[in-house]
Amino acid sequence: MRLEQDSLGTLEIPSDAYFGIHSQRAVNNFPNNDKFSLDWYKAIGLIKKVYYLAWMEFNKESTIKYPSTVLHFKNISAKEITALIQSAQEIYEGKWFDHFVVGAITGGAGTSINMNINEIIANRALEILKQPLGNYSLIHPLDHANIFQSTNDVIPSALKLATMWKLAELSAQIDKVKQKIEMLEKSFNNCIRIAYTQMQEAVPSTWGRFFSNYSDALSRDWWRVSKCEERIKQINLGGSAIGTGLTVPRFIIVSIFEILKGLTNLPLHRSENMCDTTSNLDTIVEVHAILKAHTVNLEKLANDLRLISSDLFKHQAFRLSPVQEGSSIMPGKYNPVICEYIISICHKVRSNDQLISNMAGLGVLDLNAYLPIIGHALLESLNLLISANLSLSNNLLNKIIKTDDDHDYLKSPVIVTALIPHIGHAKAAKLMNFMKENQTDVLKANAILKLLPDQVITALLTPSKLTSLGFRLKDLEEEKC
Incomplete structure (x- = not known):
């Protein structure tokens, strides 16, 4: 064990731990088991690396232009900053995540998150320099690992960066699902089905149109999700505590954005009003609302597939391939577990949406203290929706089976709706x-009631006639001839 000290006193820390006293106090204060997001962790590592690279440029320029100026933050050697950069890069690569001990839900607007990262970076840098862990007189979690930074700009900026990564992944998965749906639409384009309204037989349609409904809905989802980065591309990096940039050299504020864009190739920009970006989180609410819209389409698709493949559906035109045993007591029973999984995720995401909206509204004056739980919910929703789309594509849409139980649409009484323009409502009801x-x-x-000549009714009830867009007056005239 090693003994570390802060303004509150001392604590014993495991001798081989990269985390330190600030992280341990957070563990003691927030004893929850929810794991912090790995994506957010990586994004923070990249943001830290950006600051260290900017510091190198700043130190070089300031040394040339102001060689005699004594600045307390210029006491980082080339070896030390190189070690800090390597340590931050390793975090960006996902290393040392087991040393990130702070839970996902904390108080303090993310300070514990930032301090845990700072301590990992500082101690890993010490190890790189072959110095004992905890030797903060050489590399300190605050003076060095946190140079020119504040929790209030680093942590939300890293959240937006991680969110952009996950949005790109979600967008790609939605597109894959859409492509699978389009294949089904094309395969069954001319297969007649009876459409249902309010779960009752309604009018004739096709299975192609059935699947096209979801194809178009997913196209809208893809478009909305792909545009989400426009809502979060403005970040407050360099804004320090409340967005004013207090304690941060102007050189750093400008250069970090050029470095960050160069490393990420993402359209990240300094907010025109960093105080606004620091205090208000409505853009996150907006992005999550788009995720909520996607859940509506996902749930309807999953629920409809679950219904039409169920034993309750009297004309079971499709079956879902078994993917796992369905019962511990009933042999040979297979359940629509993928549909149920997707529906469960949709409801979880919508509950997260309520949480994010509520907590974003609880921001007070210049800062929102609830960023940790907001960010956790946002990234959780993104990961869940990526998983839902992946499973939908690989485990459900790939394995839909068309049965031989095609409904003879001519036996459905609702088919007479197609005859209303030709015989009127009263005669159609009689038929x-x-x-x-x-x-x-x-x-x-009709052969018994003789409402229409046999050749006419037969022509009117062909699949092409039933599924064409409306009818023409010319057709009615031709029937009279």
Whole structure:
């Protein structure tokens, strides 16, 4: 064990731990088991690296232009800053995550998150320099690892960076699902089905149109998600505590953005009003609302596939391939678990949406203290939706089975709706009632009732006629001839 000290006193820290006293106090104060986001962790590492690279440029320029000026923050040697850069790079690569001990949900607007990273960077840099861990007289978590930084600009900026990474991943997964749906749409374009409204038979349609509904909805989802980075591209990096840049050299504020854009190739910009960006989180609420919209389309798709493949559906045109045993007591039972998984995720994301909206509204004056739980919920939703789309694409849409149980649409009484322009509502109702009472199809019923010539009704009820867009007055005239 090693003994570390802060303004509150001392604590014993495991001798081989990269975390330090600030992290240990957070663990004691916030004893929850939710793991912090690895993506956010990596993004913070990259932001720290950007600051160290900017410091190198600043130190070089200031030494040339102001060689005699004594600045307390110029006491970082070339070896030390190189070690800090390497340590930050390793965090960006996801290393040493087991030393990040602070939970996902904390108080303090993210200070504990920032301090845990600072301590990992400082101690790893000490190790690189072959110095004992905790030797903060050489490299300090605050004076060196946190040089020119504040929790209030580093942590939210890293969150937006991590969010952009995950949005790109989600966008790609939505596109894959859309492509699978489009394949189904094309495969079953001319397969007649009876459409349902309010879970009752309605009018004839096709399975191609059925799947096209989801294809277009997912296209809208893809477009909205792909545009989300526009909402969060302005960040407050360099703004320090409240966005004014107090304690940060102007050179650093300008250069960190050029370095960050060069390393990420993302459209990140310094906010025109960093105080606004520091205090208000409505852009995160807006982005998550778009995720919520995606859950609506996902849930409907999953629920509809679950319904049409169920044993309750009397004309089961599709079945979902078994993916795992469905019961511990009933042999040979297979359940629509992928659909249920997706629906569960959709409801979890919508509950996160409520949480984010509520907590974003609780920001007070110049800062929102609840960024940790807001960021955790946002990244959780993104990861869940990526998982939902991945499973939908690989485990459900790839394995839909078309059955031989195609419904003879001519036996459905609702088919008479297509005849209303030709015989009127009253005669169509008469024909429908006759079909129901006698359990016969529309052609046989019409042959008895003689409402239309046989050749006319047969022509009117072909798949191409039933699924064409509306009817033409010319067609009615041709029937009379």
